[in-house]
Amino acid sequence: MSRSTPRLPHQTDDIFLTDGGTETWLMYKRGFELQKFSAFHLLNDERSAKALREYYTAFANIAVKLGTSFIFDSLTYRASRDWGALLGYSTEGLAEMNHKCIEFYRECAAEAGLAAENTVLSGCIGPKGDAYRLNKGLTAESAESYHREQIDTFKAAGANIVTALTLSTTAEAIGVAKASAEAGIPSVIAFTIEKDRKLRSGETLKQAIETVDRETSNAPAYYMINCAHPVDFGPALANEDWANRIRGLRANASSVAHGTLCKLGHLDEGDPEELARQYVDIRAAHPKMNVFGGCCGTDYVHVEKTGRALLAAA
Template sequence: MAIYRKNPPQLGEEIFLTDSGMETDLVFNKGFDLPYFGAFMLLKDPKGRAAIRDYCLEHALLAKRRGLGFIFESATWRASPDWGDKLGLDRAALEAANRDAIALVEEVRDEAALETPFVISGNLGPRGDGYQPGSLMTAKEAEDYHSFQAEILADTAADLVTALTMNNAPEAIGVANAAAAAGMPCAISFTVETDGRLPSGQPLGEAIMETDFEARKAPAYYMINCAHPAHFTSVLREGGAWTPRLRGLRANASKCSHAELDEAETLDDGNPGELGLENAALRRLVPSLTIFGGCCGTDLRHVAAIAAELGRMEKAA
């Protein structure tokens, strides 16, 4: 059952950890084949299921050792209709996969036995390529599309819906409306290019304000993912009225652009220690940031380094 749907604990002042780059970790570090980055497809394979379970558990236990709350994103970033079609799945199989992904996280939550909150997030991804906005949907078209997953996740133990790697405001608005119609709180995580703007070209602050204004119910909070801190620190430093709406960061390990990452044949895992320092610096810059994890190229090492630097910062305060 959902525990925190009506009172998301990550809206307080305490720091929460989340996971890292599940898909790149599974492909480059664990050796799995993931067509279209559809991690949920591994749930049907005993070895793949065990790998996702272990990945979730090791991140949860890191949060437990640090005495921090934990948010885990289900392996459902690609478990939506268009991607399901590409993977040869019908709607019934997709529904079962979404439900199974949440059930797996429930099992880990019980095993990890955190004394701090363990929040289950039902993960939604973009309808198209996260790096390329392509033909933009209207907010209504996006709502219709994402309602499939939002309605299923609302009937599971998921505490909220989180849309990762959103690259344009209309799709983010559609996700927010789909979540609201399903009775779910939601978080929107935008990705940005090396200039700090969304792939659609819109400034990050404008996208956040537009989503807040146009959605029938504003998202609970916003995040940034799939970009290196070097790409957006100047935007956060400039700030604006929208800045306190940011709650979370899931940065890439690599400083490469999205285009460069698309062409890469090897994993750029960056420098975990450096990424930890950069996240701590951003926490000082934007005090509303309380949720920290990783994205492409990151794994447990990076989240551990981030947690360590945040801990040192808190002790020094």
């Protein structure tokens, strides 16, 4: 199996690990100031690039130790046109950075000795706007047009899959899925939910997944949940067909609500062992889930504990 065609989560029941809360780790553990909550441009600075290499290589080393696959993700979360422009990037400069991030993942995998068949390069996409505010003017058509640029860049860079994180509307999810299908690269849609166990748009997970699948002819390879805590999304799951489409979890370390969490001014790392146990319980109820990482407040400590707990329970 070549480096360009590793096995992907929807093609096997094996466990895949992925990264944690890159931005919160950089801010609170390494003291970097992130303009527009963006991390990709830090590769241009020697000191911050060194910290990023430490971060991603630590995850890859865990995957090597545990014998799992690893999905490199998240660094390009805000490397799309509008966010890039706010940081002073031209279209060409932004494309160069997206290529640079994918190549950076390759370097970290090689440094850790992660086997090619266990190395998944994911082109991470974030929402066009703020993840926690509804962009009511964004239609599926405009989302498809907007995200196609970054998706085409990922395809050219040799990414294996595209992952859209922290989506809160079906319109944007439909746009990403359609653009990815047109580009010929598998897509993953990760929704985030609120304390009422619904998307910010008011839809339940069931409604959101069934809507996207219906409008895209089941284009997403699978779905995920991110930037929420198991106490919130766990009860939203059900033993129904739509829930079987969810294969991945990237939970926040804390159960505090999004709005409050952003205003704390310090890192809430939660209890890594408790989070690992919660993941094990959810996978026991939903065995098709096989992608596990973290979001805000998590890092490689949380992911290693999760990986060990899942493998012990298998």
